[in-house]
Amino acid sequence: MNLILVKLVILFILLIVLMKLKLKLAPAMAITIAVSLVLYGFGLSGSLNLLKDATFTWSTFSLVATVYAIFVVQGLLEKRGELKKAQENLSALFNNRRINATVAPVFIGLLPSAAAVNIAGEIVKDSVGDELPDDELAFITTFFRHIPESFLPTYLSIILMCSLSGVSPASFVLVQLPMTALCFVLGYMFYARRIPKETGLPPCEDKKKEALGILQHLWSLLLIIVLVLAFGRSVLFSTCVAIIALLIVHRFKPAELPDVLKQACRWNVLLSTYLIMVFKEILKASGAAEELPKALMGIPVPAFVIFMLLFFLAPFVVGSDATSAMFTVMAFSSISSAGVPLAVLLQTTMYTAMQFSPTHICIHMVADYFKVPFGEVTRYMLPIAACLLPAAVAYYLLLSAVL
Numbered sequence: 001m002n003l004i005l006v007k008l009v010i011l012f013i014l015l016i017v018l019m020k021l022k023l024k025l026a027p028a029m030a031i032t033i034a035v036s037l038v039l040y041g042f043g044l045s046g047s048l049n050l051l052k053d054a055t056f057t058w059s060t061f062s063l064v065a066t067v068y069a070i071f072v073v074q075g076l077l078e079k080r081g082e083l084k085k086a087q088e089n090l091s092a093l094f095n096n097r098r099i100n101a102t103v104a105p106v107f108i109g110l111l112p113s114a115a116a117v118n119i120a121g122e123i124v125k126d127s128v129g130d131e132l133p134d135d136e137l138a139f140i141t142t143f144f145r146h147i148p149e150s151f152l153p154t155y156l157s158i159i160l161m162c163s164l165s166g167v168s169p170a171s172f173v174l175v176q177l178p179m180t181a182l183c184f185v186l187g188y189m190f191y192a193r194r195i196p197k198e199t200g201l202p203p204c205e206d207k208k209k210e211a212l213g214i215l216q217h218l219w220s221l222l223l224i225i226v227l228v229l230a231f232g233r234s235v236l237f238s239t240c241v242a243i244i245a246l247l248i249v250h251r252f253k254p255a256e257l258p259d260v261l262k263q264a265c266r267w268n269v270l271l272s273t274y275l276i277m278v279f280k281e282i283l284k285a286s287g288a289a290e291e292l293p294k295a296l297m298g299i300p301v302p303a304f305v306i307f308m309l310l311f312f313l314a315p316f317v318v319g320s321d322a323t324s325a326m327f328t329v330m331a332f333s334s335i336s337s338a339g340v341p342l343a344v345l346l347q348t349t350m351y352t353a354m355q356f357s358p359t360h361i362c363i364h365m366v367a368d369y370f371k372v373p374f375g376e377v378t379r380y381m382l383p384i385a386a387c388l389l390p391a392a393v394a395y396y397l398l399l400s401a402v403l
Helices: 003-020 025-039 043-055 058-080 082-094 097-108 116-128 134-145 156-165 169-190 207-229 235-249 254-264 267-286 288-296 303-313 315-334 340-354 361-370 374-402
Strands: none
Touching: 003 025, 003 267, 003 288, 003 315, 025 267, 025 315, 043 267, 058 082, 058 156, 058 207, 058 235, 058 254, 058 267, 082 097, 082 207, 097 116, 097 134, 097 169, 116 134, 116 361, 134 169, 134 361, 134 374, 156 169, 156 267, 156 315, 156 340, 169 207, 169 340, 169 374, 207 235, 267 288, 267 315, 303 315, 303 340, 303 374, 315 340, 340 374, 361 374
8 A cells, every 4th residue: 555545544544533432532542643744754844844734725714714703603603592482483483383392393303403412302301301212212213303403504514524525505505405314204204204293272373473583583584595595595694694793683782792702612523624634635735636546546445435434434433524624635536526516415414324323422412311222323314324325426427427
């Protein structure tokens, strides 16, 4: 094997080992970067220049700023209780236990907050009651709560996927939507349809009012999505517009902002995002991105299958964010026809794996909430994965033929 690729394998193994030792992504990535600079022999001067070039670029700044801005939006909404109010409107609007147990967690998942899974758990538990066992309730909670994570560019793994691959977020979301719809349908068919519809409450007297209430409380999130999809604006620009609009509409006082801005500084996530961009530049400068395609050409297996396997296995040890960081550049460098079809295939694969992964903190939180073992929750994902992954391959082949 080429010496450059041997070093690359060593670096990936090092990162995986560090993550298995329960280091957070930021320190694990920092150690891996330090080792890579030595391993590839950049020297002191070359390493400093490489770090400078990777730091002072628009792509690095915009990615870190996007992640921070999304956290600010989340903080502003939490400050005014908007997400909780939207859930109440949804419950009143449909007066349907199945919808409450599935659609409400989806709304909660519009923002990337692990703590929100407990809110979703409360809604699911209240909606379903004793009709299903606790481990199944836990799975329904976490599965539907993470539906938005399969396609929305407000999640770091998707932001990284699009940024590192060059696929526009708008194109990705539109092409990914059928797979997201399939996720929801599979979850409903296997589990949610067993929930009784009746709530025992009187019908909603003013559905229009409740529907408008949902829009009233979630308009800022919809604004971001519309600006990205319909107008082709960047996620950073769209999120900043939403922040300004939230400040004006909800009349935030200056004294309220320092607390929101401080809480949005999730340093481990922000630093990890920056270090991922640095690592990407090191891999490009080392020549590994050019050598990997040559190595893969000699393997009698389609390259997309190899990377699909990597994107399924890696989340079990390093999570989705690190998986995007470690393999996206390699995948898109190795497959000549790579584009939005490959991004959809790899994201669907990684999303599926994360519903089993022990690195997925939300599953641990929901298992603790319902007082059930982790494995008893994830086993419910097996039939869905058995349907979703073959469908993802078929969809990829179809997209590759027509796009």
